[in-house]
Amino acid sequence: MSDIATHVLILLALAAFVAGFIDSIAGGGGLIAVPALLLAGFSPAETLGTNKLQGLFGTGSATLHYARKGQVDVRKQMPWAALAFVTSAIGALIATSIPGDVLRIALPFVLIVIALYFAFKPNLSDVDRAQRVTPKTFGLTVIPLIGLYDGIFGPGMGSFLMLAFISLAGYGVLKATAHTKLINFATNVGGLAAFAAVGVVSWKVGLVMGAAQFAGARLGSGLAIKNGAKLIKPLLVVVCVAMALRLLADPAHPLRAMLGV
Numbered sequence: 001m002s003d004i005a006t007h008v009l010i011l012l013a014l015a016a017f018v019a020g021f022i023d024s025i026a027g028g029g030g031l032i033a034v035p036a037l038l039l040a041g042f043s044p045a046e047t048l049g050t051n052k053l054q055g056l057f058g059t060g061s062a063t064l065h066y067a068r069k070g071q072v073d074v075r076k077q078m079p080w081a082a083l084a085f086v087t088s089a090i091g092a093l094i095a096t097s098i099p100g101d102v103l104r105i106a107l108p109f110v111l112i113v114i115a116l117y118f119a120f121k122p123n124l125s126d127v128d129r130a131q132r133v134t135p136k137t138f139g140l141t142v143i144p145l146i147g148l149y150d151g152i153f154g155p156g157m158g159s160f161l162m163l164a165f166i167s168l169a170g171y172g173v174l175k176a177t178a179h180t181k182l183i184n185f186a187t188n189v190g191g192l193a194a195f196a197a198v199g200v201v202s203w204k205v206g207l208v209m210g211a212a213q214f215a216g217a218r219l220g221s222g223l224a225i226k227n228g229a230k231l232i233k234p235l236l237v238v239v240c241v242a243m244a245l246r247l248l249a250d251p252a253h254p255l256r257a258m259l260g261v
Contacts, residue, residue, distance in 0.1 A: 008040050009208055016209035020058035020216030024065075024181065025224045025232055027158020028239035029058060031246055033209070046202055048154075049195030052092075053206030056188035058213035063185050065221040066178035074182060080139040081186035084147040088190030091151020093197075105255050107156060108244035114159050115240035118233055126172040126228040133168050142168065143183065150187040151194065155247065158184055159240050173229035181221070 015036035023029025030051060037047040067074050074081075118124065133141075142164045150157040158180050165176035195201050224232055247253060 004040065004202075004205060009205065012036055012040055012205060012209050013212040016054050016058075016212040017216035019055075020061065020213035020218075021220040022216075022235070022239065023055070023058050023158065023213075024062035024217035024220035025177070026236040026239045027156075027162065027180065027184075028243050029055060029213070030155060031239065031243050033213075035246075037205075040205075042202065042205075043200075045195075045200040049192070049201040050206040050209070052188050052192040052195055053201055053203070054209035054213050056185055056192060057210030058217040059181050059185035059188055061214040061217035062181040062221040063178070065218055066181060066225070069225050071175055071178035071225065072182050077179065077182055080143045081182055083139065083143050084150075084183045084186040085190035087144040087147030088151040088187035089194045091148040092191040092194035094152065104153075104247070104253060105258075107153075108247045108255075111156050111159060111240045111244040111247075114156075114163055115237045115244070117163065118240070119237045124166070124173055124229060124233055126174040128172050128175065129170045131168070131170040135169070138164070138169050146183065147187050147190065150184070151191050154191075155243055156240070157187065159236065159243075162236065173232050174224065177224060177232055 015032050019029035019032040019036075022032065033051050033054060034047055037050055038044070042050065063072065063074065066072050142161070146157060146161050146164070149160070161180045161183060162173075162176045165171040165179055166173065169176075171179065192201065248255065250256075
């Protein structure tokens with residue numbers, strides 16, 4: 001899609017700003033950006049590629065702000081970010097060669113389970129807790145799986161990773177959010193590299209949306225640092241439920257075809 005009206009570009013930028021704000025706190029920015037790109041007339045492939053481009057500005061902005069406030073040590077986490085980059089690129093390259101219906105059917109229900117976990121799990125706070133796995137084990141198992149998933153499919157990636165950081169690595173909610181943004185930045189870069197290699201990225205639109213994403217993520221991450229778990233936890237629950245409902249409402253969702261609705 002080489003040409004796009006100015007008013008449509010402005011609306012896409014506004015959508016990206018909101019997506020960056022939401023994503024920097026609780027993930028799920030794609031819930032806003034991807035439908036906006038599809039409604040603007042982009043093909044599914046170009047939508048995914050352009051979303052990776054604009055999304056990396058939001059995750060980059062949030063990561064930078066969290067790092068400046070001491071919530072994530074980027075240098076220490078760089079090997080895991082590099083691993084996420086590689087596996088996300090691999091996932092994006094093989095995305096068209098594996099059946100996605102199983103993931104699409106299961107995902108809404110998994111997101112609802114995650115929402116229930118965060119809604120009803122007691123003592124979820126910004127205080128770190130006991131680790132269930134070592135950092136090395138976490139990095140060599142969870143990170144590559146998350147990277148592959150984000151490259152192949154993507155929705156809910158931030159929610160899954162936050163859950164893993166909290167339940168396995170023992171991070172508090174704010175620290176888990178900060179580390180999730182860093183890894184998500186790396187998977188966005190990896191996915192973008194793969195999509196760019198096959199020519200399905202609208203650079204003009206992605207860069208305009210990216211600038212808006214950067215601003216929205218800066219605002220959102222600032223509020224997250226200020227308010228911590230009391231803001232992140234309820235917003236994460238809302239985003240997970242919203243993503244689940246959005247996926248189930250899609251007329252092309254395979255579950256609707258199975259049930260004849």
